[in-house]
Amino acid sequence: MNSPIQALQPNLIDINAHLHALFHPGFTHSYPNSYIQIAYGPPSTGNVNQAQIWSAHDLKGAAEFAAKKNADGFNVYVSPALLQFDGEPPPKRVKDDRYLTSAFAWVEFDGEGDAERINNILKEKQILPALIVKTGSTPHLRMHIYFKVDGIRDAEQQKQVNKAMQNLLGTDTVIDACRVMRLAGTVNYPTKKKSAERGYIAEVTTFRKVSDALTYRVEQLLALAPDDDLRHFADYSTWLEENIGLRIGKSDDDVIAMLQASKVAGQWHTNMRNAIASMVGKRWPEMAIKAMCSPFSEGGFDDKDVAKLIDSAVQKYGAAENERETAPVQEMPKPKASSALALTYYDELCDAPRKFWIMKRVLARGETSNWFGPPGVGKSVLMTDLAFHVAWGRDWRGYRSKERCGVVYIALERGALVKRRLSAYKRKHEAPDLPIAVASNVVDLKNKACVKLIVDTIREAEARFGVKVGLIVIDTISKGIAAGGGDEDKAKDVNIVLANLRRVEELTNVHIACVGHTGKDEGRGHRGSNANLGDVDLMVQISGDGAIKTAKVIKINDGTEGPLTHYKIDSALLSTDEDGDAITTAIISDDAAEATQDVNAKKGLNRAQSRAIELLTRCINEIGRPPPTSQEFPRNVRVVTLEEWHAACERGGLSSAKEKADRDRAFRRAKDDLQTFKRIACLDGLVWLVRDDG
Secondary structure, eight states, X not given: OOOOSSSOOOOHHHHHHHHHHHTOHHHHTTOTTOEEEEEEEOTTTOOOOEEEEEETTOHHHHHHHHHHHHHXXXXXXXXXXXXXXXXXXXXXXXXXXXXXXXXXXXXXXXXXXXXXXXXXXXXXXXXXXXXXXXXXXXXXXXXXXXXXXXXXXXXXXXXHHHHHHHHHHTOOOOOOTTOOEEOTTSEEOOOHHHHHXXXXXXEXXXXXXXXXXXXXXXXXXXXXXXXXXXXXXXXXXXXXXXXXXXXOOSOHHHHHHHHHHXXXXXXXXXXXXXXXXXXXXXXXXXXXXXXXXXXXXXTGGGOXXXXXXXXXXHXXXXXXXXSOOSOOOOOOOOOOOOXXXXXXXXXXXXXXXXXXXXXXXXXXXXXXXXXXEOXXXXXXXXXXXXXXXXXXXXXXXXXXXXXXXXXXXEESSOHHHHHHHHHHHHHHHXXXXXXXXXXOOOOOTTSTHHHHHHHHHHHXXXXXXXXXXXXXXXXXXXXXXXXXXXXXXXXXXXXXXXXXXXXXXXXXXXXXXXXXXXXXXGGGOBXXXXXXXXXXXXXXXXXXXXXXXXXXEEEESSSOOEEEEEEEEEEEEEEEOTTSOEEEEEXXXXXXXXXXXXXXXXXXXXXXXXXXXXXXXXXXXXXXBOOOSOTTSOTTOOBEEHHHHHHHHHHHTXXXXXXXXXXXXXXXXXXXXXXXXXSEEEETXXXXXXXXXX
């Protein structure tokens, strides 16, 4: 045994969390005879030459073993793959021939600046890791990151997916299917060489499970490989020849050359057809061919022209499964069907679940909102304005854009009008091609088949956009209920629709914004069953008899109720008709501050007071947090410090005075006035907005 290098102790909570995330019971119970590998080695040599094999259903024993070995001074690792054995597992490290399956692809990095560079790539490609293990922070951040993947076929495909992610992110070579990775929660003891040359120190590694992480298909990740780095795809033909005995025609270099040549203008069809014919002749499966062709196709993995060329080649040369003349490769054991619900266990709750904002304090992924009001207040106009800014990736009426993503606007009513409004925004802002599309079909939201219909629509839009869809607008939800003979007054019908929309969110992690109506009595809120109020995360009521309209939050899960924004509606010129008359459409005025000032002026606020409360609202939207637990603070408010508000007023130009002392006096005067008018409240250096029901 080795004695510990430092008085650091392994964190058993993180060890358990990492193992349970990799080998969740909901995943492993489909493989009753599967195993996992805990490897370890002394830091004196850096060799990882010892291992213990554990049943995948005894994670507690594996965690305790790992913690003890680490406390004894060994570096400890885990293979993210499930293993299979014909008999008793050997007490040693195993190779890829023991691979059974895995639910993840993985990469690791340890270079200076790698963390920021890789984070930028993941943001650009809209990829969200599922698990993050911090292996060190001195002298710079080092990590292992895992991506949730569904349907990895075998060890060879595991290597292909790992290689694709490595090439995309420019990370270290860790593609082996049974590769061992640092076990989170254990102490990372560096070798003397790494301590001397790189400045590493002994540190306890940490684990984070990313909430709402997506599960990717194998072909999605394979298709992310750079255009100029396709060699790992071509390795598949070597595997076919070695394992199945197929004879290969054109070389891999020939296939790659034809695909590269397809990028020449006017030469796509011929070269793509020849490349696909060669791959079909090599007996590549359709998934592998699509993944190989996707970087060279406008439609990506699901390009329709590529699908036609594959079908044509299969008719001529035969499909992969029908042409194998030798003994089949041993198939991976088929998992038993499981009826268990996906569970998150208490010991997996290491971090507060993260909320993925699209538009901060307004729209978040995986949530539903309802925007309703009487006719004539511009509900759909406001929603079009919001959708445009989401697709544009720009701040909206003082709320910060956190993610530029695709938008699918399902216009169940007046689809042509929505298209005209978007045309007006396109002309006004001269924005480039934005990831937003309009569907003007009537959809029966009561029918469970609508889930597949909407998900398929999202996938098709994503293939065209090149980015993930983040927002779905349904305008109006009442039309979707009525399309299937439902009644919006009946909770049963409304609940069926909302359940279907929740299924869409589970499968795609989008935000669904529904547009609705008030009844004859606006004061009674949303028309129809009150099931709407119980099953949405955000509810916004829109009102206004005059030129200025108000969107007010009347229900929110994580935020403060009260005015969301005030706005005016402008008329935008589109063109002229055959008689020379103007064709116009309604859009939202850009000047949110002007509309807010007009509202405040009616309530007796001057320019400085109005500006101060506008800047406080923005400050709270940006950095507001719940107040300390105390009966002296009202419920459901968010607060900032007076210093934070003061700084926001300095940046926002509350006062144009040259001297700071004069600007400070202007701030104090505005603060005192707003307290007198009961528009804000202050306590213990904190400030918040008093709810405005006007």
